[in-house]
Amino acid sequence: MSTTTDQIQGGGTCAELPERTLDRRELRDLVNDLAAHPEEWRDQVDFPADGGRHYASLYRDAYVDVWLLCWRPEDDTGWHDHDISSGAVHVVRGALRECNPRIGGEHLETVVPAGQSFSFGPDHIHRLTGAVDESVSIHAYSPPLWRLGQYSIDGTGVMRRVSVSYADELRPMDDPITSVA
Numbered sequence: 001m002s003t004t005t006d007q008i009q010g011g012g013t014c015a016e017l018p019e020r021t022l023d024r025r026e027l028r029d030l031v032n033d034l035a036a037h038p039e040e041w042r043d044q045v046d047f048p049a050d051g052g053r054h055y056a057s058l059y060r061d062a063y064v065d066v067w068l069l070c071w072r073p074e075d076d077t078g079w080h081d082h083d084i085s086s087g088a089v090h091v092v093r094g095a096l097r098e099c100n101p102r103i104g105g106e107h108l109e110t111v112v113p114a115g116q117s118f119s120f121g122p123d124h125i126h127r128l129t130g131a132v133d134e135s136v137s138i139h140a141y142s143p144p145l146w147r148l149g150q151y152s153i154d155g156t157g158v159m160r161r162v163s164v165s166y167a168d169e170l171r172p173m174d175d176p177i178t179s180v181a
């Protein structure tokens, strides 16, 4: 794992955000604006030679946090929610695969290519992986991530939630032998 805490200072896209929680539309506008200003994040893109994940905190205040994530196909968040936070994601390079769990059925799968974004509320449960090698995405959450729910689904379809810290690296919790995912 490789991280950096360098953050946008001064006149960046995040400088004029309102001092309150942002809704889904505002979060999507924010990640879209950031995607249009690569000078604010491009120096944070990195794919470590040791194969570890790389993510960078671009901005964090009392109301919103913004991350840049770099993805390889083996990077897998596992099933998770964002507790009380809404979020938005803009894919700026490559493509991400988003899956949503369907208990007792086939999970929903969507490939989000570069140039597209999506948003979600606190009710959203998903799993993200890199759909192609060396993909990059920008994520914004409001209120800032603090706790997340990490899920496992066992071979009988029973889903369980564990509360984790935003500082923990998300990873699959499914039993690899019995998983139906």
Ligand SMILES: [Fe+2]
Binding pocket: 080, 081, 082, 126, 128
């Ligand atoms: Fe997520």
